[in-house]
Amino acid sequence: MSSGALQQTGVEQDQRIPTMYHIPVCPFSQRLEILLSLKGLEDRVGFHVVDITKPRPNWLLEKTRGTTALPALETEDGQILKESMVILHYLEDLFPEPAVAQRDPYRRAVEGMMCAMEGNFVAQGYRYVMNQDVNRRDDFRRGMLEQYARLNDFLLEHNPSGTYLFEDFGLAETVFTPFFMRFWFLEYYEDFDLPETDGYARVRRWRDACLAHPTVRQVTQEQVVKLYYDYARGAGNGALLPGRAYSSFVFEPGWKSRPWPPKDKYGHDATDVELGLAQ
Ligand code: GAZ
Numbered sequence: 001m002s003s004g005a006l007q008q009t010g011v012e013q014d015q016r017i018p019t020m021y022h023i024p025v026c027p028f029s030q031r032l033e034i035l036l037s038l039k040g041l042e043d044r045v046g047f048h049v050v051d052i053t054k055p056r057p058n059w060l061l062e063k064t065r066g067t068t069a070l071p072a073l074e075t076e077d078g079q080i081l082k083e084s085m086v087i088l089h090y091l092e093d094l095f096p097e098p099a100v101a102q103r104d105p106y107r108r109a110v111e112g113m114m115c116a117m118e119g120n121f122v123a124q125g126y127r128y129v130m131n132q133d134v135n136r137r138d139d140f141r142r143g144m145l146e147q148y149a150r151l152n153d154f155l156l157e158h159n160p161s162g163t164y165l166f167e168d169f170g171l172a173e174t175v176f177t178p179f180f181m182r183f184w185f186l187e188y189y190e191d192f193d194l195p196e197t198d199g200y201a202r203v204r205r206w207r208d209a210c211l212a213h214p215t216v217r218q219v220t221q222e223q224v225v226k227l228y229y230d231y232a233r234g235a236g237n238g239a240l241l242p243g244r245a246y247s248s249f250v251f252e253p254g255w256k257s258r259p260w261p262p263k264d265k266y267g268h269d270a271t272d273v274e275l276g277l278a279q
Contacts, residue, residue: 019046021060022071025227027178028084029071030218034174035088037215038100045091052238053247085115088174101171110158114165114172117154121147121176125183128190132234134266141192148194152203160202163209177210182228184221189232189265222255229261229275243269246277253277
């Protein structure tokens with residue numbers, strides 16, 4: 001569970017606090033967990049876990065008016081907010097102290113420009129892990145490196161000698177770190193890592209500091225590698241692969257008890273039994 005020590009509330013939750021509906025190990029939800037952890041406010045939001053491998057319950061679809069993507073936040077007075085970036089800013093406004101986002105207009109704009117780079121970065125990493133054509137591996141690797149090079153250049157422009165975008169781990173770090181963690185699946189399934197060259201030194205320093213930060217421990221590398229096996233075989237979002245009865249995102253059996261999946265994602269289809277999902 002990515003909710004860790006966070007409070008778990010049911011449908012009959014205490015309406016005096018906002019409630020987050022989320023999928024464990026969802027990187028978009030982890031952004032909100034990191035933000036609350038930075039503020040020391042984990043207990044000010046209730047967390048309700050939703051199983052991505054099952055159809056959404058009707059009571060939840062009613063709340064979201066039919067959309068299935070999570071996270072969704074139910075405010076104290078029962079309004080529904082969607083989109084992790086929107087919810088991040090809402091929580092930042094609702095609980096302004098300590099500030100995680102920049103307050104100065106110029107700095108806020110710089111932070112905003114970096115956050116605006118997340119979409120392409122995320123999309124490239126997921127296209128890469130989901131690629132099933134062994135002949136296209138190099139194209140995806142190059143595309144991923146180009147994304148890191150852009151981040152490197154941005155950091156060199158705005159804070160060449162620092163570690164984070166500004167002095168401390170802030171909003172840009174909150175937005176990107178869950179994907180640095182998900183991209184552990186690229187190390188495992190694609191043998192991808194940043195080259196140890198000057199062209200990536202600044203973004204490497206940033207990424208490594210983000211990964212080492214005490215507020216980002218909601219998921220582990222082992223958990224990401226095991227749960228995202230199906231993505232590495234081309235099936236995203238809890239979808240079932242041919243010949244399989246269980247998604248690698250199921251809650252039971254828990255990921256800790258399962259063996260590490262085969263590293264060669266272009267090899268044979270691992271079975272439910274081989275993945276520790278069935279006896
Ligand atoms: N833009 C939304 C946000 O909150 O920022 C995205 C939320 C989202 O995609 N949530 C996923 C979900 O609920 C779980 S995490 N999916 C089930 C459903 O029914 O929609 C997905 C991607 C992607 C990269 C990562 C993920 C992912 O594309 O990890 O595309 C759908 C999903 C690059």
